[in-house]
Amino acid sequence: MSTKVLDIQNVTVSFDGFKALNNLNFSMDEGELRVIIGPNGAGKTTFLDVITGKVKPTEGVAYFKGEDLRKHKEHQIARLGVGRKFQTPRVYLNLTPRENLDLSCNHQKNAFSTLFKQPSTAEKRTVNSLLETIGLDYKADVPAALLSHGEKQWLEIGMLVAQSPDLLLVDEPVAGLTDEETEQTGNLLMSLAESHSIVVIEHDMEFVRQIARQVTVLHQGTVLCEGTMDEVQNDPRVIEVYLGQRNPPDG
Secondary structure (H helix, E strand, C coil): CCCEEEEEEEEEEEECCEEEEEEEEEEEECCCEEEEECCCCCCHHHHHHHHHCCCCCCEEEEEECCEEHHHCCHHHHHHHCEEEECCCCCCCCCCCHHHHHHHHHCCCCCHHHHHHCCCCHHHHHHHHHHHHHCCCHHHCCCCHHHCCHHHHHHHHHHHHHHCCCCEEEEECCCCCCCHHHHHHHHHHHHHHCCCCEEEEECCCHHHHHHHCCEEEEEECCEEEEEECHHHHHCCHHHHHHHHCCCCCCCC
């Protein structure tokens, strides 16, 4: 029987009377890749905020691998194994991809020690493997400021993976990317899904179709429906409230 990596039960989050999440129930198994879609204001960002501890539920409870997240602060939840990638890449632009990953692999280090202290053989092996995984081995030693937007996205995903999280939360990873970069990002996430549980928030329907195994649709702070991409796109409720048109999107 699969273990639930996330189990969110009857969670409501109110901001001055406005319910960003409204009696939301959600669960996913370990090793699952789940895509969350929904219109602006559906509660997607607040959903991630609850998982990471940035926002505490007004009502209900959220569990990560059986652990009540209400009892933990943000940094404690990160140490439990939850990693979050935001929409805008957060990398050290003055450091190289290799140095960024080296810093992420070892929390005891700071930027100074990363630059002036030699990493161990094991750390080098880990960093080289990550550089290959994210497709930046050929740009390992150029300043991150010179990377394309897509390459910075891949680097930040690599930095998250370097921290060995069990669950990756990835927020709109292909916004502003070229078609080729979008496809490569999808391939990267599907590769990482072989060894991680992943939640992806996304608007790009073509990208969702590329990676989605199971899709959850949020609307007005609650789960509207779940299923495969085909099931979701053809659900009358989704067509009515999410698409606002008679035909589902084709990308």
